[in-house]
Every structure is written in structure tokens, then in C-alpha cells.
Amino acid sequence: MMKTLWQNNPCATMAKTISYRNANALKQPFTKGLLFLGTLLSVYMLTLQPVMAHGEKNLEPYVRMRTVQWYDVQWSKQKFNVNDEISVTGKFHVAEDWPISVPKPDAAFLNISTPGPVLIRTERYLNGKPYMNSVALQPGGDYDFKVVLKGRLPGRYHIHPFFNLKDAGQVMGPGAWLDIAGDASDFTNNVQTINGELVDMENFGLGNGIFWHSFWALLGTAWLLWWVRRPLFIERYRMLQAGLEDELVTPLDRNIGKAIVIGVPVLVFMFYTMTVNKYPKAIPLQASLDQILPLSAQVNAGVVDVETVRTEYRVPKRSMTVSLKIKNGSDKPIQIGEFATGGVRFLNQAVSVPDQNNAESVIAKEGLILDNPAPIQPGEQRTVLMTASDALWESEKLDGLINDADSRIGGLIFFFDSEGERTISSITSAVIPKFD
Numbered sequence: 310m311m312k313t314l315w316q317n318n319p320c321a322t323m324a325k326t327i328s329y330r331n332a333n334a335l336k337q338p339f340t341k342g343l344l345f346l347g348t349l350l351s352v353y354m355l356t357l358q359p360v361m362a363h364g365e366k367n368l369e370p371y372v373r374m375r376t377v378q379w380y381d382v383q384w385s386k387q388k389f390n391v392n393d394e395i396s397v398t399g400k401f402h403v404a405e406d407w408p409i410s411v412p413k414p415d416a417a418f419l420n421i422s423t424p425g426p427v428l429i430r431t432e433r434y435l436n437g438k439p440y441m442n443s444v445a446l447q448p449g450g451d452y453d454f455k456v457v458l459k460g461r462l463p464g465r466y467h468i469h470p471f472f473n474l475k476d477a478g479q480v481m482g483p484g485a486w487l488d489i490a491g492d493a494s495d496f497t498n499n500v501q502t503i504n505g506e507l508v509d510m511e512n513f514g515l516g517n518g519i520f521w522h523s524f525w526a527l528l529g530t531a532w533l534l535w536w537v538r539r540p541l542f543i544e545r546y547r548m549l550q551a552g553l554e555d556e557l558v559t560p561l562d563r564n565i566g567k568a569i570v571i572g573v574p575v576l577v578f579m580f581y582t583m584t585v586n587k588y589p590k591a592i593p594l595q596a597s598l599d600q601i602l603p604l605s606a607q608v609n610a611g612v613v614d615v616e617t618v619r620t621e622y623r624v625p626k627r628s629m630t631v632s633l634k635i636k637n638g639s640d641k642p643i644q645i646g647e648f649a650t651g652g653v654r655f656l657n658q659a660v661s662v663p664d665q666n667n668a669e670s671v672i673a674k675e676g677l678i679l680d681n682p683a684p685i686q687p688g689e690q691r692t693v694l695m696t697a698s699d700a701l702w703e704s705e706k707l708d709g710l711i712n713d714a715d716s717r718i719g720g721l722i723f724f725f726d727s728e729g730e731r732t733i734s735s736i737t738s739a740v741i742p743k744f745d
């Protein structure tokens with residue numbers, strides 16, 4: 310790459326011609342300068358790489374770990390055609406220990422992150438209820454979701470479900486690669502209105518929209534230009550100082566002003582009346598908040614009781630050690646199979662975890678180690694040292710936690726009993742960094 314860049318560089322050719330003419334005088338500085346520039350450019354070109362992430366790691370670790378805790382995210386299909394409908398389903402727990410500096414989730418919007426309009430969303434459900442607007446989430450609440458999407462533009466895309474939290478940011482769920490095959494021109498998006506009319510959403514009202522945007526833009530620009538073409542700030546200021554303010558506004562200006570003051574509202578009212586007559590049965594855009602209550606407790610459901618005693622993060626080892634006081638209130642022996650936090654899953658190799666997740670989450674397969682691997686018997690209370698260690702703490706930028714003013718960790722612990730039955734607990738704790 311470096312070579313071709315150098316050969317095709319027009320400056321290099323020019324330098325060559327010049328140096329032929331003034332063989333010795335110019336050659337040295339020119340070549341040196343160009344070499345420097347060329348090196349600079351090629352270094353720049355070499356470091357250019359396609360962007361693969363969608364800002365998942367941008368948010369502060371405590372927001373990713375202690376707000377929306379995703380699990381069991383599943384795609385119905387990852388290879389499909391234009392016009393095919395697919396769905397993404399999953400669950401999430403809203404952390405009890407919601408960070409103090411993050412506004413409460415009074416308005417949260419479940420969205421899908423895509424590189425452009427490659428899919429359209431046709432249906433969306435929270436706890437089985439269809440909903441349109443933002444919703445208030447309750448800290449400590451459990452929810453499940455389903456979003457139905459339809460392929461629009463062929464290609465290969467990385468797609469995530471995510472929550473837009475008002476005034477806080479986007480908390481990304483696990484992503485997946487989707488392959489959409491077929492032809493973009495085959496895409497259809499027809500919807501039946503409440504009047505029974507079939508409309509094509511791809512171009513319905515497009516002409517109207519373009520007309521009104523251009524109309525107001527032209528009117529506004531014309532009014533602006535009308536004033537801008539005249540002497541502006543300093544001259545006007547001096548005329549004002551000289552008591553000549555009456556000459557700044559001509560009778561024509563006044564008349565145009567009057568025409569606009571009367572004309573614009575009349576025009577708006579006229580077209581409003583026309584629209585209402587043409588579409589008598591219309592409903593306004595909905596801007597309310599949807600009210601959907603959490604499910605009955607799925608996480609911290611009471612059978613297994615977990616209390617976090619102390620958490621240490623060893624910086625050089627990139628390992629988080631959590632001391633947990635666990636009480637097994639179930640009638641079967643249980644084991645910790647997984648610890649999930651901020652989109653990273655640490656698995657305990659000793660326990661087979663049935664995977665209910667086909668989004669390619671970031672996994673540390675052998676990342677979870679317990680000081681006592683023996684199952685916790687029914688009725689037993691035990692203090693367990695759980696260590697989650699992997700370079701993912703660093704590469705996923707979760708270790709930034711120790712530089713935060715809110716150095717608290719949050720996450721989900723997945724217990725499995727002898728029959729593979731799962732119990733989930735949400736934990737939270739302050740983190741003490743260790744630098745040795």
C-alpha cells in the first residue's frame with residue numbers, strides 16, 4: 310500500500326521533474342520533505358480501519374453495569390431476505406442500585422441500533438404488551454421484550470437492541486451479525502389505515518412533505534435575505550445613534566411585514582382546514598408515556614439469597630474478586646455457572662450452562678473461578694470467593710470503573726441446580742482497586 314501511494318503521488322512526480330532540472334540544489338530538501346510527508350500519510354492510511362463497534366464501550370462502566378442488565382437475547386434468524394420478518398427477544402433486569410448520577414429511568418425507549426434504515430420495525434412488545442412510546446422502568450423490575458423487524462436493504466450488518474435512557478444515554482444489548490439477502494427494489498411496506506386505505510409507507514405523503522419543507526424554508530430565507538441585503542450591524546448602529554431610526558424601516562418593509570403577519574396564519578388555517586376535510590378521521594401523533602409494570606420477580610426471586618460482602622479489582626491481573634454470602638433456600642444443590650456484567654459473560658467451566666443466547670455476547674469461557682467449587686446444598690449458607698478474571702475487563706473498558714467517582718459494580722449471577730434449573734441474583738458492591 311505504501312508503495313502504490315508513493316508512486317501515484319502527484320507531488321512525487323512533480324518533485325522528480327523539478328529535481329531533474331536543478332539537479333543538486335533542490336533535490337535534498339524536496340526529497341526529505343516528501344519522504345516525511347509520505348511517511349506521515351502512509352502511517353495515517355495504515356491506521357485507518359473499518360469501524361466495527363457502535364459505541365458499546367463509550368458509556369461509563371457503572372452505567373453499563375448498573376442500569377439495564379440484559380440476558381437471554383435471541384434472534385429468530387440471522388440470515389434472511391428482504392421483506393422477511395424476524396424477531397429479537399430477550400430479557401432484562403433493571404438494577405436496584407441505579408447510579409446516583411444517572412437520571413431515573415422515567416422515560417426509556419427500546420430501540421434497535423442499525424447502520425441506517427436497513428430494517429424496519431413493525432411490532433414491539435414489552436412483557437407481552439404492544440407499545441409505541443417510551444416507558445418508565447422500575448429499578449429492581451424484570452422485563453422481557455420482543456421486537457419484530459423486516460429486512461429492507463440487503464447486506465451484512467451488526468445489530469443491537471438497546472435502551473435509550475432519557476438524559477443518560479444508550480445502554481447497548483448484545484449485538485449480532487445479520488445477513489440480509491435479496492434485492493432492495495423488492496422491498497414493500499404497505500400499511501392499511503383505519504379508513505381501510507392501503508398506503509405505501511415508502512413514499513406516502515413524500516411530495517407533501519417536500520413541498521411544505523421547501524415552502525417554509527423559501528419563505529423564511531426570502532424574509533431573511535430581504536433584511537440581510539441592506540447595511541447591517543455597524544451602519545445600522547450608527548444610524549440609530551444619529552437618531553435616524555425611522556429611515557431604517559421603509560413603508561414597503563412595513564407592508565410586507567403586515568402581509569406576512571396576516572398571510573401566514575390565514576395560509577396555515579386554510580391548509581389545516583383542507584387537510585381536516587380530506588382526512589376527517591385522523592388521530593394525533595401519540596406522545597404519552599406507556600405504563601407497563603414489571604413481571605413478577607425473575608431475578609432475586611427469593612429462593613437463593615445473595616449478599617455481596619466485599620469486592621476487589623486487581624489491576625495487573627485484570628480480575629474481580631467478589632466475596633458473596635450465599636444462602637440456598639431451594640431444595641436442590643446449586644452452583645454458580647455465570648457472572649454477567651456490562652455485556653460481558655464470565656462462565657464457570659465446571660458448570661455446563663445451557664445457552665439461551667445466540668447474540669454473540671462477549672464471553673470469557675473460563676473466566677469464572679470459585680474458591681470452593683462444591684455445590685451449595687439445600688439450606689446451606691456459605692461465603693464464596695468468586696473471581697472473574699479476563700483481559701475483557703480491559704478490552705471492554707470496564708476497568709475504567711476504578712477511575713470513576715462511582716466505583717460500584719453491578720451484575721447478574723446465574724445459579725444452576727442439579728437439573729439445570731436456573732436462578733438469577735443481581736449483585737452490587739463498591740469496588741476496591743488493588744494495584745499490586
Ligand SMILES: [Cu+2]
Nearest residue numbers: 362363467484
Ligand atoms: Cu455492534
